[in-house]
Amino acid sequence: MVEDKVMIMTGAASGIGLGIAKAFLNKGAKVVLADLDKDKLNQEVAQLKIQGFDCIAIQVDVTEENEMPQMIEETMRHYGRLDILFNNAGLQHVTPIESFSTEKFRQMVDIMLTGSFIGTKYVLPIMKEQGYGRILNMSSINGVIGFAGKAAYNSAKHGIIGLTKVAALETATEGITVNALCPGYIDTPLVRNQMEDLASHRGVSSEQVLEEVLFPLIPQKQLIDIQDVADYALFLCSDGAKSVTGQAILIDGGYTAQ
Known part of the structure; x- marks a missing residue:
């Protein structure tokens, strides 16, 4: 399915990113774990290497346009190719709009939406040259429904779905698929x-x-178990999902069915 495929996972030092990265490693993928938290990242990657997994750690700020291409170049130097980009970096902050710091709003949108745009922008030339690529963007049920107090998170996650659709259309004949995962409460x-x-x-x-x-x-x-999300991500990166692109895929236990 993803054996020997090379993946970059942002926001990989903990939580969902780390869990999904481990699932891909267990299936034989080679994974670049990228995160701003250098100490936590190096700690996790050291443990994974002890277990025999093929992975490296790269510290990156996804909002810095000069750092993202450097990360991608380092991945190419180390592995020689790049098959999967998983834009996962994110954070949460909950407060009503009238008390929501504009600085915090900009930071969150920058990390979750602009960071995903930058990553996509710089991997596309590589994936087009390869004639193959999988881009996964981490959205949320809050990318399709509203939730009081989450102005920045909802805005970014809705935006990610729009970005996903545009990127899918622009790469539809290039052997590349672009999809967004929209999990509920994990x-x-x-x-x-x-x-x-x-x-x-x-x-x-x-x-x-x-x-x-x-x-x-x-x-x-x-x-929702992290493995449930990881299993869907693994499917989307398989040849069996080559016709699935531009989709916002809900994994929410029925939350949005009501």
């Missing part, structure tokens, strides 16, 4: 910590928060 330490914070604020248990706040929104009544 079972990560970040989500669990958010539940604990909310539970502490309400004076209830984190399980009560899940049952009373989240699960009424999710027909399957469960958080």
Whole structure:
């Protein structure tokens, strides 16, 4: 499926990015784990190498246009090709619009949307020359529905879907596919910590928060496993998905079906 394919994963030092990177490594891919957090990134890559995986760490700020091509060039020097770009770097901040810092809004859109644009811009010439490429952009259910308090996150994730569609159209005859993944609430330490914070604020248990706040929104009544998202990403990078492009793919336990 992806054996010996070379992938760059941004936002790879922890959470969803790290989990999906590990899934690709387990299937024989060679992975460049890229992140701004150098120490955490190097720690994770060192452990992966001990386990025998073929991977390297590259510190990068996805918002810096000079750093992104340098990362791609380093990948090409090391592996000689680049098959998959996974634009995953992101962050969250929740507050009403009237109290939302404009600086914070710009930062979040810059990281999640502009960073994905820059990455795509610089890998396309390589993928076109190869006649093959897979670009995956991490959107969210908040890329297709609104959520109060998430002005920047929603704006960026909606924008990523637009970028995905344009890139798919511009590469439709080049052997390249471009798709966006739109997961719901994934079972990560970040989500669990958010539940604990909310539970502490309400004076209830984190399980009560899940049952009373989240699960009424999710027909399957469960958080999404990172592996579920990774499995779909693996499919999209396979030859079996060569005709799937320009899509915003929801993995949400039925959240948006209601």
